[in-house]
Amino acid sequence: MTESTRPTSGAAPATRGQVAAWAIWDWGSAAFNAVIVTFVFSVYLTNSVGKGLCTPSQLTEDGACPAASSWLGYALGIAGFFIAVLAPVTGQRADAGGHRRLSLGVFTGVAVLATAGLFFVKPHDSYLWYGLLLMGIGSVVMEFAGVSYNAMLRQVSTPENIGRVSGFGWSMGYFGGIVLLLVCYVGFISDSAVFGVPTDESLNIRAVALFAAAWLTIFAIPVLLKVPEVPGVPPEARLGFLASYRKLFRDIGALIRTERHTAYFLLASALFRDGLAGVFTFGAVLAVQVYGFNPGDVLIFGVAANVVSALGAVTAGRFDDRIGPKTVITVSLVGMLATGIVLLFVSGQGMFWIFGLILCLFVGPAQSSSRTFLARLARPGAEGELFGLYATTGRAVSFLAPALFGAFVAVFHANRAGIVGILLVLAVGLVALLPVRRPVDTLTGVTIGR
Helix, strand or coil: CCCCECCCCCCCCECHHHHHHHHHHHHHHHHHHHHHHHHCHHHHHHHCHHHHHCCHHHCCCCCCCHHHHHHHHHHHHHHHHHHHHHHHHHHHHHHHHCCHHHHHHHHHHHHHHHHHHHHHCCCCHHHHHHHHHHHHHHHHHHHHHHHHHHHHHHHHCCCCCHHHHHHHHHHHHHHHHHHHHHHHHHHHHCCCCCCCCCCHHHHHHHHHHHHHHHHHHHHHHHHHHHCCCCCCCCHHHCCCHHHHHHHHHHHHHHHHHHCHHHHHHHHHHHHHHHHHHHHHHHHHHHHHHCCCCCHHHHHHHHHHHHHHHHHHHHHHHHHHHHHCHHHHHHHHHHHHHHHHHHHHHCCCHHHHHHHHHHHHHHHHHHHHHHHHHHHHHCCCCCHHHHHHHHHHHHHHCCCHHHHHHHHHHHHHCCHHHHHHHHHHHHHHHHHHHCCCCCCECCCCCCECCC
């Protein structure tokens, strides 16, 4: 970033070092999001740890146990319930107490402990429940940490550069995932792993958990040292836990009555964000089963997809500041829909490389500008509560893309048809977004975009 930024709290302008410190947390968060949940440890739990829950005839072609996969889904579903119920109040109390940074540190610390604890999950089905418990706890606290992290966006940006700052942070998350996955593969997982960790009792995979915990710890430290805390309300004005829920319900009612377009955006963003998540969730499945990729090709494509998404987020951040986040999101969703329709009719690895990467080019901008849209709408001092609602609404509809993907596959007896389910969620999100007014920045009173 090339300029100093002004935090919303009225403190001294944020420096480039503070912006970088804030963004580097996103780089570190890939340790849990990419390594633990998505690519490495979830596969280890279903393919190795929980394998004993199935008979040999019940295992899938890649060696996974469907029963273990179901329990993983249940565990993450329960975690999602706690996130939906607790995230808004968690953000609200961090706002009121003036401890966003403290909350970010505490929740990240718990995530580090949960991640490190996975080292003790040995490849026997009796350890599955322990592993699922830690993954569930980690998922909850990482989402809570993300609420405080997103709420700090306005502390390290101004209305003039918030899009660039958000895009920079989002791209750091993508690049962090790329680097960490490559290090884990080359250092621990490949047949010629350079770190030489023994494979007995899956020690090399379990060591990845320790490495991920260290990665998350190291890259969480800068934001805790560099970005100042925001002032809270006087102690006598702070609310107890149950009173916080009463305030939350009052605030939601007031939001619907007086700031309806903010409520509309929360709904629209929940829909299209679920579609965005579906792109990454089912992209690897489609690549293998429809377009002829092997697992090695998928890993290479995944790295390329993250690079392209990161570059898209950085580039779109500048357009976000010039033409507004709504335009960036709209163009991104239209681009994804058009590219997805093409993917319905083409075949072969070459076509998937071309149009799959074009699709990913639009994912980063849509995610980053969704965050800046909400940050511009938030009243100063209430960012945490609003981003808590952002997390809650996202969880409330997170079943749509997976359910529609599965339904279209079942009805048409073809994995390719699942693309239609994802595109449908994106299209409904786009339609819901169109009537939402462009944000009027709560700091300047200026309508953002044209």
